[in-house]
Amino acid sequence: MIPASFDYTAPTTLADALAALAQGGDDAKILAGGQSLLPVLKLRMAAPGLLIDLGKIDELRGVRMEGDTIVVGAMTTHHDVIADPLVREHLSLLAKTTEQVADAQVRYRGTLGGALAHADPAGDLGAVAVALDAQMRIAGPNGSRSVPASQFFTDYFTTALAENEILTGIAFDSFAGWGAHYEKFHTVSQAWSTVAVAAAVLVAGGTVTAARVALTNMGPTPIRARGVEAALIDGPASDDAVRAAALAATQGTAPVDDATAPAAYRSHLAQVLTGRAVLAAAG
Amino acid sequence: MAKITVAVDGTTYQDEVEPRMLLVQYLREKVGKTGTLVGCDTSNCGACTVLFDGVSVKSCSVLAVQADGHEVTTIEGLAGINGELHPVQQAFHDKHALQCGYCTPGMIMRSVSLLKENPHPTEAEIREGLNGNLCRCTGYQNIVAAVQQAADALATAGGAR
Numbered sequence: 114m115i116p117a118s119f120d121y122t123a124p125t126t127l128a129d130a131l132a133a134l135a136q137g138g139d140d141a142k143i144l145a146g147g148q149s150l151l152p153v154l155k156l157r158m159a160a161p162g163l164l165i166d167l168g169k170i171d172e173l174r175g176v177r178m179e180g181d182t183i184v185v186g187a188m189t190t191h192h193d194v195i196a197d198p199l200v201r202e203h204l205s206l207l208a209k210t211t212e213q214v215a216d217a218q219v220r221y222r223g224t225l226g227g228a229l230a231h232a233d234p235a236g237d238l239g240a241v242a243v244a245l246d247a248q249m250r251i252a253g254p255n256g257s258r259s260v261p262a263s264q265f266f267t268d269y270f271t272t273a274l275a276e277n278e279i280l281t282g283i284a285f286d287s288f289a290g291w292g293a294h295y296e297k298f299h300t301v302s303q304a305w306s307t308v309a310v311a312a313a314v315l316v317a318g319g320t321v322t323a324a325r326v327a328l329t330n331m332g333p334t335p336i337r338a339r340g341v342e343a344a345l346i347d348g349p350a351s352d353d354a355v356r357a358a359a360l361a362a363t364q365g366t367a368p369v370d371d372a373t374a375p376a377a378y379r380s381h382l383a384q385v386l387t388g389r390a391v392l393a394a395a396g
Numbered sequence: 397m398a399k400i401t402v403a404v405d406g407t408t409y410q411d412e413v414e415p416r417m418l419l420v421q422y423l424r425e426k427v428g429k430t431g432t433l434v435g436c437d438t439s440n441c442g443a444c445t446v447l448f449d450g451v452s453v454k455s456c457s458v459l460a461v462q463a464d465g466h467e468v469t470t471i472e473g474l475a476g477i478n479g480e481l482h483p484v485q486q487a488f489h490d491k492h493a494l495q496c497g498y499c500t501p502g503m504i505m506r507s508v509s510l511l512k513e514n515p516h517p518t519e520a521e522i523r524e525g526l527n528g529n530l531c532r533c534t535g536y537q538n539i540v541a542a543v544q545q546a547a548d549a550l551a552t553a554g555g556a557r
Binding site: 114115116117118119120121123147148151152154155156164166168192215216217218219221222302303 | 398414415416417418421437438439440442445448451452453454456457458459461462464506509510513524525527528529
């Protein structure tokens with residue numbers, strides 16, 4: 114399978130990429146790692162007239178500290194995210210989840226920014242961004258803006274990015290010292306999540322003092338499980354208490370009914386996997 | 397058309413390609429490296445795996461233009477100049493880690509990359525590390541055994557290759 118014809122440009126600066134995007138209009142599409150976009154083009158589900166490849170823009174790669182904030186460049190590959198010492202120290206939920214994305218070959222090419230901008234509801238990394246209240250840094254023709262992850266994902270495969278904007282980085286607070294786990298249920302090892310749960314918790318003396326939980330593929334966007342978080346906080350990190358709190362995981366969800374799983378089964382999974390994710394995170 | 401310069405198996409090629417040409421197509425149809433196979437064509441099966449700047453990628457999900465200025469190694473570039481097999485190739489041969497052989501080039505290229513990442517993988521790490529490569533003859537047992545043999549061989553050789 115071969116994509117429909119397109120023009121291609123690989124600018125070396127963000128400014129040039131924004132200019133190309135402004136010129137290309139709605140016929141232009143940004144190419145990050147290509148691990149979702151290229152299959153989409155090959156299947157002819159999309160046929161943009163111009164691909165703007167961000168692969169040669171060094172300023173969009175890598176992880177850095179800005180004060181107390183960890184900023185992951187949008188074009189940082191999954192492989193580099195996993196290996197990064199700042200990510201491992203401050204964002205173990207991101208590291209552990211990224212390890213479970215697709216397979217090694219895809220992780221060498223695929224990028225954090227590309228995965229988030231693609232906004233597949235079954236993609237794993239949106240739940241991490243939502244759970245950790247990441248700030249999505251966006252550049253456009255009139256400068257930069259920042260959008261909280263909770264407002265970035267707006268619908269199936271749809272984000273707050275305007276047609277003339279590029280996601281440049283993802284900024285996180287430090288979660289150093291938090292326990293973290295991503296519990297993923299899928300039918301084959303490299304498949305998308307049927308349902309998955311991202312959990313990060315702080316436990317002191319057997320009591321949960323802080324909790325972040327978000328769900329993958331329980332609706333058109335990643336969903337923060339605030340009911341679970343509220344039920345966990347100030348409670349014991351015990352099996353019974355966590356499993357009871359996990360029952361709140363279905364609040365506010367809208368799982369699809371499809372060939373992989375009926376909606377009711379997804380709801381069941383959300384509760385079971387939330388229990389497992391939180392218990393594993395609490396260690 | 398776009399001009400690209402790519403090193404494939406140690407030789408530098410300069411070509412004009414359509415932007416939509418996939419790396420696997422370029423390797424097979426322009427450079428003649430038909431050892432790299434197209435399997436599922438949807439980035440599931442891993443048959444098209446090559447090394448891109450030394451790490452494993454699925455060449456059906458990379459554009460040829462994205463390889464401009466980069467180095468690609470295919471299954472055809474693994475053996476030594478005198479034709480002696482790479483330790484991973486030798487291990488696949490010794491352990492009969494193939495039946496029909498269609499997945500083999502991709503399995504071997506991914507295994508080479510895996511053993512660079514982790515020179516002494518456990519059996520579970522080998523299975524996890526190869527989860528982007530499918531064998532439809534259900535030959536995984538011998539593939540795992542081959543990777544274990546190759547890990548030992550590379551360790552003995554000082555990991556020189």
